[in-house]
Amino acid sequence: MKIVSIQDISCYGQCSLTVALPVLSAYGIETAILPSAILSTHTGGFTGFTVHDLTEEMPAIVSHWEKEKIRFDAIYTGYIGDARQFDTIRSTKKLLNKGGLFFVDPAMADNGKLYQALTDDIVAGMRGIVREADVILPNLTEAAFLLERSYKENCSREEIKDILTSLADMGPETVILTGVSYDPDQIGAVAYQKGSGTITEYFTPRIERNYHGTGDVFSSVAIAEILNDKEIDEVLKSACEFTVSSIISTLPDESHGYGVKFEQVLAERAHLNK
Ligand code: PXL
Numbered sequence: 001m002k003i004v005s006i007q008d009i010s011c012y013g014q015c016s017l018t019v020a021l022p023v024l025s026a027y028g029i030e031t032a033i034l035p036s037a038i039l040s041t042h043t044g045g046f047t048g049f050t051v052h053d054l055t056e057e058m059p060a061i062v063s064h065w066e067k068e069k070i071r072f073d074a075i076y077t078g079y080i081g082d083a084r085q086f087d088t089i090r091s092t093k094k095l096l097n098k099g100g101l102f103f104v105d106p107a108m109a110d111n112g113k114l115y116q117a118l119t120d121d122i123v124a125g126m127r128g129i130v131r132e133a134d135v136i137l138p139n140l141t142e143a144a145f146l147l148e149r150s151y152k153e154n155c156s157r158e159e160i161k162d163i164l165t166s167l168a169d170m171g172p173e174t175v176i177l178t179g180v181s182y183d184p185d186q187i188g189a190v191a192y193q194k195g196s197g198t199i200t201e202y203f204t205p206r207i208e209r210n211y212h213g214t215g216d217v218f219s220s221v222a223i224a225e226i227l228n229d230k231e232i233d234e235v236l237k238s239a240c241e242f243t244v245s246s247i248i249s250t251l252p253d254e255s256h257g258y259g260v261k262f263e264q265v266l267a268e269r270a271h272l273n274k
Contacts, residue, residue, distance in 0.1 A: 001239070004032040006058075006089055007078030014259025015041040015213035016107075018081050020220045022075075024263070026270035027224035032072070034061060034092065037081050043117045045210040045258055051081070051117075058088045062095070071097050076223050077129065079107040080215060081117060084262070085173070086125035087194040090132070102147060104133040104172075105219040107142040110179075111210070112151040136224065139179040139221045143167060154181060161199060166191035170220050176236070178218055181206065186194045189218070189236050202236035206242045213259040242269065 007016040012077050019031055024031040036058065038116040040050040045093070072095050092187050106126040117175060123145050130136050130146055143163050154165070156247060160180055167175045180201075181187045188203030222239035230238070246260040253261075 001028070001073050002030040002032065003074040003076055003093070003223070003227065004034055004072045004092065005078065006034040006036060006080075006085075006092065007076075008037045008039055008081060008253045009033075009035045010039045010042040011059045012040065013046070013212065015216050019213055019216040020076065020078065023220035023266060024080070024224050027124045027221075027228060027267050029227055032070075034058060034088075036079075036085050039166065042212055042258070043115055044197060053082055055084050055088075057081045058085060059091065062092050062106060065095055071095055072100060073097055073229060074101045074103060074223070076103040076105070078105045078219070079115075080122060080125065080130060083119075083121035083125045085100060086128055089129055093132070101134045102132060103219075103226075104129050105137045105215065106130060106142045106146060107215055107219075109145055110215070112141050112144075112153070114145070119120065121185040127170070133172045135176065135178045135223075136167065137178065137215075137222060139215055140168070140177065140229070141179070143177055146170070147227070153210045157182060160190055161192075164190065165201065168192055168194040174232075176222060178215065187258050188240050191232050191236055192234060198232070200232045200236060202233070202240045204240050207244070207247050207251070209247065209251065211250060211260045213262075214243050214247065217246050217260060217262045226240070 009017045021031050037054050037055055038052040125151045142149050147166050164175050176191045178189045180190045186203040186208040191200045218239045221242045222235050225235040225238050245265045246262040249261040249264045250256055
């Protein structure tokens with residue numbers, strides 16, 4: 001099993017490729033990377049970060065892979081900082097094996113707001129690749145941006161079903177929505193599978209602390225589980241439990257607010273996932 005993940009390298013900050021690469025590898029998946037930019041840190045909570053954009057380099061990397069006949073079983077896209085990269089993402093799909101899966105985590109927003117460095121053309125570009133994806137993993141805020149609706153933190157089951165089916169109508173077969181809460185003490189993920197029309201939920205106790213990178217941990221584990229042929233209820237349980245355990249590992253260190261200590265959880269669980 002071989003995947004290529006397309007997102008930035010935030011050199012410090014426990015997000016994007018520095019999460020996806022170790023998690024997918026620990027689940028036994030060969031993980032190539034197509035870095036979209038190199039940042040000194042992520043853009044949430046740090047100021048004065050540096051950005052080295054790789055928009056020009058990305059098509060050259062893809063062309064070389066094509067010449068080498070390199071192929072993948074899956075593509076996983078995350079944070080994208082420059083809208084010109086959406087065309088490159090589309091051309092990377094040429095490298096997918098037959099039956100290969102295109103996963104899109106439209107990592108662009110949280111808590112009702114777009115990330116600070118992002119603009120409307122990123123939202124439009126995400127909408128474009130969501131239409132071509134097999135599986136998407138937005139949070140509630142990203143779902144609102146994708147559907148051009150206003151963000152509502154607490155939705156009813158009926159409203160969540162409408163969000164899920166509307167997103168699936170855009171194209172993807174499977175929609176995994178995070179940050180869903182029907183009870184103030186619980187938060188979790190809800191999945192919709194278009195083929196069977198099934199809705200699956202998984203909730204864990206809510207922890208009142210916000211960390212960056214939890215979406216990347218969730219998506220990396222969920223994608224690894226799907227590629228290991230797990231059923232959707234297992235996928236949601238593993239991804240939610242892994243994310244919550246990472247948050248719990250981080251809580252005692254109050255000075256650590258920029259990301260979650262997923263490494264400790266990975267070290268404990270990796271050997272279980274053959
Ligand atoms: O975790 C999402 C993410 C990825 N990459 C960069 C970010 C963020 C969230 O803020 O800033 C550069």
